[in-house]
Amino acid sequence: MAPKINGFGIMPEDTRICVVMVGLPARGKSYIAQRAQRYLKWLSIPAATFNVGSYRRENAPHPSASFFDTNNAEGERQRRAAADAAVSDMLAWFKNGGVVGILDATNSTKQRRKWVLERVAKEGIEVIFVESRCDDEELIMANIRDVKTSSPDYSGQDPEAAAQDFRDRIRNYEKVYKSINDDGDEDHLTYLKIMNVGRQVFINRIQDYLQSRVVYFLMNLHIRPRSIWLSRHGESMLNLEGRIGGDAKLSHRGQEYAEKLPELVLQSVGSDRPLTVWTSTLQRTIATAKHLPKHYNQLQWKALDELDAGVCDGMTYQEIADQYPEDFQARDEDKYNYRYRGGESYRDVVIRLEPIIMELERSEDILIISHQAVIRCIYAYFMQKTQEESPWVPVPLHTLMKLTPRAYGTELETYRANIKAVSTWRGKGSTAKHEDPAPEGGI
Amino acid sequence: MAPKINGFGIMPEDTRICVVMVGLPARGKSYIAQRAQRYLKWLSIPAATFNVGSYRRENAPHPSASFFDTNNAEGERQRRAAADAAVSDMLAWFKNGGVVGILDATNSTKQRRKWVLERVAKEGIEVIFVESRCDDEELIMANIRDVKTSSPDYSGQDPEAAAQDFRDRIRNYEKVYKSINDDGDEDHLTYLKIMNVGRQVFINRIQDYLQSRVVYFLMNLHIRPRSIWLSRHGESMLNLEGRIGGDAKLSHRGQEYAEKLPELVLQSVGSDRPLTVWTSTLQRTIATAKHLPKHYNQLQWKALDELDAGVCDGMTYQEIADQYPEDFQARDEDKYNYRYRGGESYRDVVIRLEPIIMELERSEDILIISHQAVIRCIYAYFMQKTQEESPWVPVPLHTLMKLTPRAYGTELETYRANIKAVSTWRGKGSTAKHEDPAPEGGI
Secondary structure (H helix, E strand, O other): OOOHHHHHHHHOOOOOOEHHHHHHOOOHHHHHHHHHHHHHHHOOEEEEEEEEEHHHHHHOOOOOOHOOOOHHHHHHHHHHHHHHHHHEEEHHHHHHHOOOEEOOOOOOOOHHHHHHHHHHHOOOEEEEEEEEEEOOOHHHHHHHHHHHHHHHHHOOOOOOHHHHHHHHHHHHHHOOOOOOOOOOOOOOOOOOEOOOOOOOOEEEOOOHHHHHHHHHHHOOOOOOOOOEEEOOOOHHHHHHHOOOOOOOOHHHHHHHHHHHHHHHHHHOOOOOOOOOEOOOOOHHHHHHHHOOOOOEEEEOHHHHHOOHHHHHHHHHHHHHHHHHHHHHHHHHHHHOOOOOOOOOOOOHHHHHHHHHHHHHHHHHEEEEEEHHHHHHHHHHHHOOOOOOHHHHHOOOOEEEEEEEEEOEEEEEEEOOOOOOOOOOOOOOOOOOOOOOHHHHHHH | OOOOOOOOOOOOOOOOEEEEEEEOOOOOHHHHHHHHHHHHHHEEEEEEEEEEHHHHHHHHHHOOOOHOHHHHHHHHHHHHHHHHHHHHHHHHHHHHHOEEEEEEEOOOHHHHHHHHHHOOOOOOEEEEEEEEEOOOOHHHHHHHHHHHHHHHHOOOOHHHHHHHHHHHHHHHHHOOHHHHHOEEEEEOOOOEEEEEOEEEEEEEOOOHHHHHHHHHHHHHOOOOOOOEEEOOOOOHHHHHEEEOOOOOOOOOHHHHHHHHHHHHHHHHHOOOOOOOEEEEOOOHHHHHHOOOOOOOEEEEEEEHOOOOOOOOOEHHHHHHHHHHHHHHHHHHOOOOOOOOOOOOOOOHHHHHHHHHHHHEEEEOOOEEEEOOHHHHHHHHHOOOOOOOOOHOOOHHHHHEEEEEEOOEEEEEEEEEEOOOOOOOOOOOOOOOOOOEEEEEHHH
């Protein structure tokens, strides 16, 4: 009976939203757009970003600042054509089932916003303007540094010259930039102003559920640099037996990992950086966190508990295949959606992890010690793995992962403790107790 | 394995929040406080409201406006004593496991806010100030009308004199009222300003997950008058057989109800009032909505589908008692928390209904056509039923309920179609196909 649901649990079929970014260059617009897209897709909401800059680059791959001068008629024409092409592609994408389309551009004048609103609203699509404002010079400089090294506009150029040119480009935008509703004549718009990346938020005329969810996510974002560390618990007594679930103690080698973990963490985090540790409520993750420095805050989240295997809790894969052969096969065929009898599916886990992801987006440095399926879902969020891939990702025991969100994508570093452990990865169709992961799938 | 979770899915054990209301009289503060408390309790978060006015009334049950004049030293002393008693009781309540305490008072000066912050923060409790501002005269007048008829301060008094006195009281507050951070020296506070009840929202320094959830709820509230109508689908073919779940067609009498429903609705709603109709995705609710006026918008929500009975879907209670006797008994012992094998518990349904409740709080007039367990959960939200009571509430077929949220509590009206239907209510321990509800429990 239970229909497939997306990560918000519900969705009226016909809600479609265009998120129109607004703001000067180097205010984190692309970062915000990319984050929103990743979050929505992880929750099974079709989402895509249309970056006007990349359309513009097709004709003007390395423009200098003067290209963005409003007195440069040819630059102005090309930039308008790029915006037009991006909006056209976005509208075509909506016709093919898109739900949240993000228009990533400066949209810094009232005229441009009016033009976008008219084109999009005509198709029955709701429009939210999301303006990122920033008067924190340090944040802006960090963004400029990031752009000069990573933007295709400046690829192969001298970094200092690139930074100077980019500052000149910003100045050209500043000449015409008008913050939303600063003159009071855009009060009818639905908009969100994010000031200094979430420290203050101003919300105007939010209308429906999906809008309010998008707004809620965006108001929780920040762009301060940070990392997230992920580890499974140390090897457990049930791991040794090839049994899933349960609430077992650590094995001898699992305890060794718990003792070694502080060293791995300090090596990766550095000794002077404060860290918050999240574990599940199961004893194997709590025991794994036991030897970490006492000045780290520790929190137990029920949402970080392992996928509930229901009636199969504590069984080996062979026992499951023997006692529930149809279930065993159904799970392999659609592991993301298969729900254990009386238990959970990966989809269920994603839904209960949504608040964890929201909290991760709000937070600074966090170390999460959790379980295979849960870490797969969190990993899938940051590394943008599909629903087909994520339930099969190998997450070896006794390994610390460091994820660092960047403007585009997430960086991954892996630290192995060199303490032996059984493998708990399982290939499709296999009932082996301990099997080595397929080499191509590895983290 | 799956631990009991609250409606947010997670909660670090040690987060406690004091929500401090701020604003002039007649700005909907008590309404907001009461709504937040109801929402949190429904989601299993311990919440309580401490209304300074009711503490003050112990000494000054019917004060005139001059009592609230800042030049009235005795009035000032009594009001401070009331605030002190309310805060003391709130702190004691936090010590006994309270999670979100709401201090309902004007807190209209910087000094008063500083005093509350210091007392509360000292106990390790986070403070969010929630200011309700309003410059919409119509809204204020509606609130004044409401207060003069329902406030204990004016009970038994002439309504016109009461309204005049209340306006004078507001004027006394206006003399000293200072909006949060208007002078720029309260920028360190975590606060939320709600302008004209949700049309605009300003958020400053929201820190953690629970805070952000409370803020998210409050930013979705409005105080425009409206009603919510609830109906189950018409009698279904499976209802006739005493079978639960499924996706059956309407019985002949169920179709009669669908044909009669427009008349019931028009009688209750009035013909000129626009209405939005929400159904589940199951055919018996969609068929029940079929004859409603064509100009009503209709939406299907998956979240409104009936509680998933898992392996028991389509069975009679007798069959469940025979095949799963332990489950049958376990369910009766704790019906709110019992999860059908491969299916759902009432607690699960509440969690998936959270977005529906959020959307109901955002919305104007809505008619919901759904199912017994789902309507019980929605009813429990509005009528503040406990988790013990809500799964047993009789919700007869062929009956329309009208819920009208008021400043204090929700009004209920019931319209019966006078079309016979089987009873689907079941008493504890019973396996009867059709049983009349216990008379004392009825809606």
